[in-house]
Amino acid sequence: MKHSFIQLFVLLSGLYQVSAVGISINNNTHSFMETHDVSSTIPLHCEVYDNTKAETLTWYRGNRQVNVTSDNSVNSSHVCISPASVQDNGVSFTCMLKSNTTVKVSVLLDVKFAPILSGETSVTVEVGKTAQLTCSFLANPTADMLWRQNGNVITMVQSRYEQQLTSNTFQLIISKAVKKDAGNYTCLASINNKTYTREFTLVVEDKKEALPVEAIAAAVVVGALIILFGMFARRDKIFKKCLKVRENTSL
Ligand SMILES: *[C@@H]1O[C@H](CO)[C@@H](O)[C@H](O)[C@H]1NC(C)=O
Ligand SMILES: *[C@@H]1O[C@H](CO)[C@@H](O)[C@H](O)[C@H]1NC(C)=O
Ligand SMILES: *[C@@H]1O[C@H](CO)[C@@H](O)[C@H](O)[C@H]1NC(C)=O
Ligand SMILES: *[C@@H]1O[C@H](CO)[C@@H](O)[C@H](O)[C@H]1NC(C)=O
Numbered sequence: 001m002k003h004s005f006i007q008l009f010v011l012l013s014g015l016y017q018v019s020a021v022g023i024s025i026n027n028n029t030h031s032f033m034e035t036h037d038v039s040s041t042i043p044l045h046c047e048v049y050d051n052t053k054a055e056t057l058t059w060y061r062g063n064r065q066v067n068v069t070s071d072n073s074v075n076s077s078h079v080c081i082s083p084a085s086v087q088d089n090g091v092s093f094t095c096m097l098k099s100n101t102t103v104k105v106s107v108l109l110d111v112k113f114a115p116i117l118s119g120e121t122s123v124t125v126e127v128g129k130t131a132q133l134t135c136s137f138l139a140n141p142t143a144d145m146l147w148r149q150n151g152n153v154i155t156m157v158q159s160r161y162e163q164q165l166t167s168n169t170f171q172l173i174i175s176k177a178v179k180k181d182a183g184n185y186t187c188l189a190s191i192n193n194k195t196y197t198r199e200f201t202l203v204v205e206d207k208k209e210a211l212p213v214e215a216i217a218a219a220v221v222v223g224a225l226i227i228l229f230g231m232f233a234r235r236d237k238i239f240k241k242c243l244k245v246r247e248n249t250s251l
């Protein structure tokens with residue numbers, strides 16, 4: 001009775017030991033998020049706790065393994081992201097036991113940076129056609145986006161002007177372009193009372209001359225008519241000749 005009680009205790013404590021092994025990143029035993037500024041250094045320290053034997057740790061950036069030296073992987077492991085980049089924003093770093101990959105902790109990186117605006121700045125459109133100005137942006141935290149025309153806030157007149165916002169593009173679409181639409185357009189990203197801009201230029205061109213294809217088609221039609229009339233004229237002459245011949249023969 002006493003013997004089996006001790007056996008049970010040993011068994012339970014053994015189970016406890018197995019389930020207790022865990023790891024932490026920067027002292028967090030569960031997955032978490034860390035906020036940093038772009039260009040800063042982000043140290044990540046992973047550590048095993050309640051382990052009974054030496055444990056090897058592996059790191060992943062997203063789903064790709066990160067190389068660490070063997071002397072930086074037993075029981076604890078240190079990686080450093082330096083400098084933190086825009087590309088590190090929203091990326092998870094995971095530390096796990098090599099012997100049991102279900103024992104793991106992740107840190108989601110929240111990297112703050114000033115809005116980055118891009119996109120083709122010189123746009124040309126023909127009168128009557130649709131002009132599309134595309135301002136691509138990256139921002140964390142989210143910026144307020146705005147278009148200005150020659151410095152003024154654009155009024156969405158006559159529904160000819162349309163704005164389209166996606167997670168990383170802000171478009172100004174001007175349908176049935178008129179000469180007056182030409183000018184400078186500014187894409188503005190505002191955050192914490194700071195504004196970042198990108199200048200766009202819209203050129204509105206006159207309608208192009210009739211296409212050469214149409215001119216050629218017109219020439220072909222005219223040519224055909226000339227030939228047709230020519231044939232009629234010749235037929236007339238032929239008939240006249242016949243008449244003459246008949247007149248001659250009748251003479
Ligand atoms: C791996 O760890 C989990 C959680 O601690 C545990 O439930 C599981 O039994 C372990 N697997 C092995 C093969 O040790
Ligand atoms: C983790 O906790 C220990 C003890 O409280 C402390 O000395 C250490 O600085 C902490 N490490 C981090 C990365 O917060
Ligand atoms: C890792 O931890 C285990 C258990 O505490 C210990 O026996 C071993 O010596 C440690 N190894 C290193 C390299 O720290
Ligand atoms: C990781 O290390 C191995 C062996 O040193 C090397 O062949 C491989 O290219 C490294 N991978 C990366 C992503 O650095």
Ligand SMILES: *[C@@H]1O[C@H](CO)[C@@H](O)[C@H](O)[C@H]1NC(C)=O
Pocket residue numbers: 150182183184
């Ligand atoms: C557009 O910007 C250019 C250069 O800044 C300037 O010379 C031009 O006068 C501006 N045009 C209008 C319509 O504001």
